[in-house]
Amino acid sequence: MTKSVTDVICPFCGTLCDDLEVVVSDDGKTIVDVYNACAIGAEKFMHAQASGRVTRPRMQQPDGSYKEVSYDEAVEYTAQMLAKSKKPLMYGWSSTSCEAQSVGHEIAEQVGAIVDNTATVCHGTTLLAVQDVGIPSCTLGEVKNRADRIIFWGCNPCHAHPRHMSRYSIFPRGFFTNKGHKNRKMIVVDPRNTDTAKMADIHFQIEQGRDYELLSALRVALRKEVLPDTVAGVPKEKIYEAAELLTSGRFGIIFFGMGVTQTLSKNHNIDEAIMLTKDLNEFTKFSIMAMRGHYNVTGSGQVLGWQFGYPFCVDLSRGFARYNPGETSSNDLLRRGEVDAVFVLGSDPGAHFPISSVKKISELPSVAVDPHITPTTEVAKLHVPVAFVGVEVGGNCYRMDNVPIDARKVVDPPEGVLTDEEFLTRVNKRVKELMEA
Amino acid sequence: MSEYLIKNGFVFDPVQGIKGDKADIAVKDGKIVKSSEISSKAKTIDAKGKSVMAGAVEIHAHIAGPKVNEGRNYRPEEKLFGYTPKKTGSRMAGGFSIPTTFKTGYEYARMGYTTAMEAAMPPLYARHVHEEIKDTPIIDEGAYPVFGNNWFVLEYLKNKEIENVAAYIAWLLTETKGYAVKIVNPGGTEAWGWGLNCISIHDPVPYFDVTPAQIVQGLLEANEYLGLPHSIHVHTNNLGNPGNYETTLDTFKLAEGYKAKNKFGREQVLHHTHVQFHSYGGDNWGNFESKSKEIMEYVNKHDNITIDLGQVTLDETTTMTADGPFEHHLTELNHLKWANVDVELETAAGIVPYIYSPNIKVCGIQWAIGLELALLAKDPMRTFITTDHPNAGPFTRYPRVMKWLMSEKARKDQIDAFKYSDKVVAATHLASLDRELTMYELAQMTRAGPAKALGLAHLYGGLKPGMDADIAIYDLNPEKPATPDEIEAAFSRARYVMKSGTPVVVDGEIVSHGNKRTLWVNAKVNENPQVVRDIKDKFLRYYSVNQANYKVANHFVPNPYIIEVDATQ
Numbered sequence A: 001m002t003k004s005v006t007d008v009i010c011p012f013c014g015t016l017c018d019d020l021e022v023v024v025s026d027d028g029k030t031i032v033d034v035y036n037a038c039a040i041g042a043e044k045f046m047h048a049q050a051s052g053r054v055t056r057p058r059m060q061q062p063d064g065s066y067k068e069v070s071y072d073e074a075v076e077y078t079a080q081m082l083a084k085s086k087k088p089l090m091y092g093w094s095s096t097s098c099e100a101q102s103v104g105h106e107i108a109e110q111v112g113a114i115v116d117n118t119a120t121v122c123h124g125t126t127l128l129a130v131q132d133v134g135i136p137s138c139t140l141g142e143v144k145n146r147a148d149r150i151i152f153w154g155c156n157p158c159h160a161h162p163r164h165m166s167r168y169s170i171f172p173r174g175f176f177t178n179k180g181h182k183n184r185k186m187i188v189v190d191p192r193n194t195d196t197a198k199m200a201d202i203h204f205q206i207e208q209g210r211d212y213e214l215l216s217a218l219r220v221a222l223r224k225e226v227l228p229d230t231v232a233g234v235p236k237e238k239i240y241e242a243a244e245l246l247t248s249g250r251f252g253i254i255f256f257g258m259g260v261t262q263t264l265s266k267n268h269n270i271d272e273a274i275m276l277t278k279d280l281n282e283f284t285k286f287s288i289m290a291m292r293g294h295y296n297v298t299g300s301g302q303v304l305g306w307q308f309g310y311p312f313c314v315d316l317s318r319g320f321a322r323y324n325p326g327e328t329s330s331n332d333l334l335r336r337g338e339v340d341a342v343f344v345l346g347s348d349p350g351a352h353f354p355i356s357s358v359k360k361i362s363e364l365p366s367v368a369v370d371p372h373i374t375p376t377t378e379v380a381k382l383h384v385p386v387a388f389v390g391v392e393v394g395g396n397c398y399r400m401d402n403v404p405i406d407a408r409k410v411v412d413p414p415e416g417v418l419t420d421e422e423f424l425t426r427v428n429k430r431v432k433e434l435m436e437a
Numbered sequence B: 001m002s003e004y005l006i007k008n009g010f011v012f013d014p015v016q017g018i019k020g021d022k023a024d025i026a027v028k029d030g031k032i033v034k035s036s037e038i039s040s041k042a043k044t045i046d047a048k049g050k051s052v053m054a055g056a057v058e059i060h061a062h063i064a065g066p067k068v069n070e071g072r073n074y075r076p077e078e079k080l081f082g083y084t085p086k087k088t089g090s091r092m093a094g095g096f097s098i099p100t101t102f103k104t105g106y107e108y109a110r111m112g113y114t115t116a117m118e119a120a121m122p123p124l125y126a127r128h129v130h131e132e133i134k135d136t137p138i139i140d141e142g143a144y145p146v147f148g149n150n151w152f153v154l155e156y157l158k159n160k161e162i163e164n165v166a167a168y169i170a171w172l173l174t175e176t177k178g179y180a181v182k183i184v185n186p187g188g189t190e191a192w193g194w195g196l197n198c199i200s201i202h203d204p205v206p207y208f209d210v211t212p213a214q215i216v217q218g219l220l221e222a223n224e225y226l227g228l229p230h231s232i233h234v235h236t237n238n239l240g241n242p243g244n245y246e247t248t249l250d251t252f253k254l255a256e257g258y259k260a261k262n263k264f265g266r267e268q269v270l271h272h273t274h275v276q277f278h279s280y281g282g283d284n285w286g287n288f289e290s291k292s293k294e295i296m297e298y299v300n301k302h303d304n305i306t307i308d309l310g311q312v313t314l315d316e317t318t319t320m321t322a323d324g325p326f327e328h329h330l331t332e333l334n335h336l337k338w339a340n341v342d343v344e345l346e347t348a349a350g351i352v353p354y355i356y357s358p359n360i361k362v363c364g365i366q367w368a369i370g371l372e373l374a375l376l377a378k379d380p381m382r383t384f385i386t387t388d389h390p391n392a393g394p395f396t397r398y399p400r401v402m403k404w405l406m407s408e409k410a411r412k413d414q415i416d417a418f419k420y421s422d423k424v425v426a427a428t429h430l431a432s433l434d435r436e437l438t439m440y441e442l443a444q445m446t447r448a449g450p451a452k453a454l455g456l457a458h459l460y461g462g463l464k465p466g467m468d469a470d471i472a473i474y475d476l477n478p479e480k481p482a483t484p485d486e487i488e489a490a491f492s493r494a495r496y497v498m499k500s501g502t503p504v505v506v507d508g509e510i511v512s513h514g515n516k517r518t519l520w521v522n523a524k525v526n527e528n529p530q531v532v533r534d535i536k537d538k539f540l541r542y543y544s545v546n547q548a549n550y551k552v553a554n555h556f557v558p559n560p561y562i563i564e565v566d567a568t569q
């Protein structure tokens, strides 16, 4: 006999689907099947089951081999490392719950750490742009119920957010959009001919790195002013046409991704995209939304926001919170050699950071907390395996539109394996003792 | 638990009618008791030469939730100064108009405020609101879910289905762990879904074909049908526009003929918030003028209405409201950064920084209007001090507002400091008002009044035996006249504050995180299969989350104070 858990939240991407059905064995220990998820989401659940999973902390030995240690020893090592360090970096936080983040921040406050999340290599530029010019946005349900003009700019949801289009943006029939995708015009801006681009009514295959120019040109076109013959490789007639299409809709939205946040001009691209959105509100209703990657990177920004007032790159090392991306951002700190210990939880910088940063991590006292063996755990001095958030333990998460959804537990973690929150709570207690001593 | 005796203070307590007499206040097990009920072991606190009041009650502030946090995150510039480090027993704390959650709790407590209501909770984001409330130390809090643009409400009220609205309210309060029925720009915020607005209370809402007037009146009736502790809490249409006082009066009139029905001692059926923003005459910014007299004449005559001020404090601040179209209008006026979120089926919110400059005539007039409302109020039990934090200014400026209300000289000094004093004086009545609020009236406007309007008079707002031991002691001796600046200083840093019998502030400093509670209302209604079906249907078809993932679980509210309401019959 099996049983089925419904309304399960997928802890993979920022789409944060909450309609999964997971079939588990009668004893509640193994996942048999996952319904409604996309392939990558389902994989996340099945991966929790993979054999050979590490279930006890492992300490790297001088010869590169690993020695199993107890959680007590792991807590002690982590607490000692953080308490002794003058300026530790506590990085990640995007693939864990808000509850765990909150405990992490308490530790960081005591030891004077820098807390940074994966936005630092992803949508951090978006956060900067929002600080410059604000952001008119909406929830994904508004898109489903009202939107008839959809732009995907520098993102490829077919692969990165596979259920985005079916749940929210292109296909669903909503209250004012009862014909589904027939109600909607889809524009894709991408130098590559992606699978998403192939579905578009209009695909602007722009010259690489010319996003800022095309965004500006659209703003010019809205004002019906003069454009050069081509902008970013797009003929001006097409740009005027697109402006016409956007203003003739009732409710539009721009979704954008890493193709525009981490390419030439970075945050200035997003400034311009937001200002285009603002301009469009002179004609009709328009919103803009970042396609956030990790399922709870948004939550990390939220918890940091209410506790310290900044969404990433938060430097607590001086006893009060400072924020200065470029100075207090993980890669800048690592490459300048400004941090003397590294704690990673809920991310894999070993795979996503430049090699120069990863080298620095490998040279420092370091702890990586992760259910998997990852490139980061391979360079860290201590690897602490933990339960999968959203599979083996619940916890609050924020979707890309900032809607909070409480993730569910579907199966037990392997015998004796701690959760992020449990491990952090023990470290917090020990750090308190050490700091007071 | 501990016992305390607060000795020899000058007590101001509207609940018992004590107007500055010397009296001792005894505390046992978190409650106020008769002096005879405590033992000789009670700890004595000397309040000689000081004023003693109940902890103050904030009836309307934006202090927790998605728009507040967006404000924090998109204004790093706000935190460059004034960040305070971690100390033993307290966390680091920063921010000015949108302080961090820790700072919010600490600053309220330091001023002697022990309870605060978050004024606008988007139901879909309720979990976020409660996460922040959980991280706001010391003060008891509740949150008002917004109803005035909710599709269920619009559809039921189109057909005047009051019982269905009531059943839906009961359901939503429980799902979101909410406290009261908030209405913001009724209908106008739904219209904003299309970039439109409802300016008067008779403008039909696009597609839904119901008017703001019908929404307000229907929710009022449903609120009284349920007998909730608080009345409907209204921010009407047309906020911030010259000439809007007529819309405000039209809204007040919707309450005519209704009497409060509840078991909590609440007498009003409609609370209108930040009335300053709704008391404008003229038809452009040139002939903009105060209509506070017209507004207060009405309020004074109708005792089923309460109001709060929304006093402008003349600071740089951050405006934020579920009045989406208003914030868009504001960014067009001041060109500062605009954030907006439209929330499916429910509401919207906008944020724009704003600078209330003493060098701008309109700001001076707004400042005067707020004070006029308070000074023209005949019944201080029905007019409450707020800044609609952070919209007209941060709540940390309450001591300054109190100074202006208590001192004609302080007001005159401020008027003289305006760049366009003459024009401000000509467009307002303030210069001719010599009333100075007494400590007793202040206690009515900040303690007993709001507590009663919230249906919480049994817990808060007074020092009568049986009530919660929420107590503030201020360095003000009613026998010695205080200068305006001394008034402000005394209210800024209470000498001593107790929350539910636990000392939380001593000599102006935080000594404990207390034992904060979250207040919410659990209303029971008769089974209503239609509403159950409608809810299920809306989740299946229009929401972007599943119904099973909507409810705020108990663990988000670790220390609840649940108020039970039974509307089954």
Ligand code: SF4
Pocket (backbone or CB within 6 Å): A010, A011, A012, A013, A014, A015, A016, A017, A036, A037, A038, A039, A040, A041, A042, A161, A162, A163, A164
């Ligand atoms: S789209 Fe994202 S959240 Fe949804 S099932 Fe796929 S991986 Fe999971």
Ligand SMILES: [Zn+2]
Pocket (backbone or CB within 6 Å): B060, B061, B062, B119, B273, B274, B321, B388, B391
């Ligand atoms: Zn308000």
